Amino acid sequence: MRADLQERLKQVRAALARTGSDALLVSGPADLFYLSGFTGDSGVLLVESSRVALFTDGRFTVQARDEAPHAKLRIVRGPLTIGVGQYLSSSRRCVAYAPSQWSVASWKVLRRAAGARLRWRAADGLVAGLRTVKAPVEVDTIREAGGIACEVMEEVIGMVRAGVMELDLAAEIGYRIRRKGASGESFEAIVAGGPRSALPHARPTSRRIGKNELVVLDLGAILRRYCSDITRTVFVGRAPTRIRRWYQAVQEAQAAARECIRPGIAAGEVDAAARRVLDRYGLARHFVHSTGHGLGLEIHEEPRLARGQERLLEAGMVVTIEPGVYVEGTGGIRIEDDILVTANGSELLTRLGRDLLEL
Numbered sequence: 001m002r003a004d005l006q007e008r009l010k011q012v013r014a015a016l017a018r019t020g021s022d023a024l025l026v027s028g029p030a031d032l033f034y035l036s037g038f039t040g041d042s043g044v045l046l047v048e049s050s051r052v053a054l055f056t057d058g059r060f061t062v063q064a065r066d067e068a069p070h071a072k073l074r075i076v077r078g079p080l081t082i083g084v085g086q087y088l089s090s091s092r093r094c095v096a097y098a099p100s101q102w103s104v105a106s107w108k109v110l111r112r113a114a115g116a117r118l119r120w121r122a123a124d125g126l127v128a129g130l131r132t133v134k135a136p137v138e139v140d141t142i143r144e145a146g147g148i149a150c151e152v153m154e155e156v157i158g159m160v161r162a163g164v165m166e167l168d169l170a171a172e173i174g175y176r177i178r179r180k181g182a183s184g185e186s187f188e189a190i191v192a193g194g195p196r197s198a199l200p201h202a203r204p205t206s207r208r209i210g211k212n213e214l215v216v217l218d219l220g221a222i223l224r225r226y227c228s229d230i231t232r233t234v235f236v237g238r239a240p241t242r243i244r245r246w247y248q249a250v251q252e253a254q255a256a257a258r259e260c261i262r263p264g265i266a267a268g269e270v271d272a273a274a275r276r277v278l279d280r281y282g283l284a285r286h287f288v289h290s291t292g293h294g295l296g297l298e299i300h301e302e303p304r305l306a307r308g309q310e311r312l313l314e315a316g317m318v319v320t321i322e323p324g325v326y327v328e329g330t331g332g333i334r335i336e337d338d339i340l341v342t343a344n345g346s347e348l349l350t351r352l353g354r355d356l357l358e359l
């Protein structure tokens with residue numbers, strides 16, 4: 001078995017023992033990949049003290065054998081959930097599971113199929129918790145995914161001008177990300193011009209970029225399953241004083257948050273550092289989301305860098321830092337980078353200039 005998988009299974013079993021359960025049922029795709037290597041879009045993993053079973057259907061027989069050779073393969077005919085439940089029904093075990101990975105409907109089916117003798121223990125975040133601290137090979141992959149995101153950002157910024165459609169720029173982003181060897185986008189890229197840039201999660205539209213307006217570009221690449229995430233904001237034309245001031249505030253807030261990242265600092269402290277700067281500019285009420293989030297197999301993971309979060313950062317965590325200012329009717333500014341928490345501080349994984357570009 002791959003050494004990293006062996007280590008992860010060892011850790012997950014130790015965590016499992018602490019909850020007093022005999023087995024862990026994993027259905028979230030990221031957790032499933034993390035513990036088995038399987039990338040098929042239908043599968044459930046059962047981790048027991050001395051073995052691992054992968055339940056999937058006939059479409060994935062070859063793929064599962066290839067990607068997860070250490071797991072005992074169980075090909076289910078009919079609904080996967082019923083197959084898993086029936087397999088478990090013969091035992092009196094206590095099985096841990098993550099409620100957030102099950103729909104209410106599937107959960108009912110699973111419980112019914114598993115019968116009354118089996119005990120269930122809700123244990124959300126057991127694998128997600130392990131995933132927060134990345135191994136060096138995972139960091140290298142995110143760094144590489146970050147490099148692709150930076151290259152695409154730079155190229156697409158070069159295409160921003162009055163008259164170009166948001167959707168055309170978004171299409172360029174998706175195309176270029178794949179041409180650079182990534183398997184896809186971490187999320188549907190955001191390209192938002194003018195007043196639409198004030199919508200933090202705007203979807204690209206057929207609107208054309210105008211003169212004298214802000215444009216927010218937010219994109220990410222998925223490389224070997226790992227995500228990157230970067231945002232830059234540019235101005236088409238010469239930015240008025242008010243916009244320059246907003247930009248400077250966001251830039252300073254982002255730097256303040258980045259600079260305080262180190263092992264042992266609370267996630268909420270990083271968020272507070274960004275908010276303090278924006279408050280000094282009188283812009284805190286226009287910062288309508290949290291400062292950042294963990295990044296890895298999923299685009300949004302633990303830890304959340306948000307108000308009041310007491311979770312302490314640890315070396316090996318990868319987080320985004322992305323404060324923003326959004327003024328309804330006028331526009332928005334966000335600057336986002338991916339950062340690794342190191343033993344002594346932090347390392348920037350998305351190296352791309354962030355001074356205001358006037359195009």
Ligand SMILES: [Mn+2]
Nearest residue numbers: 229320322336
């Ligand atoms: Mn982000």
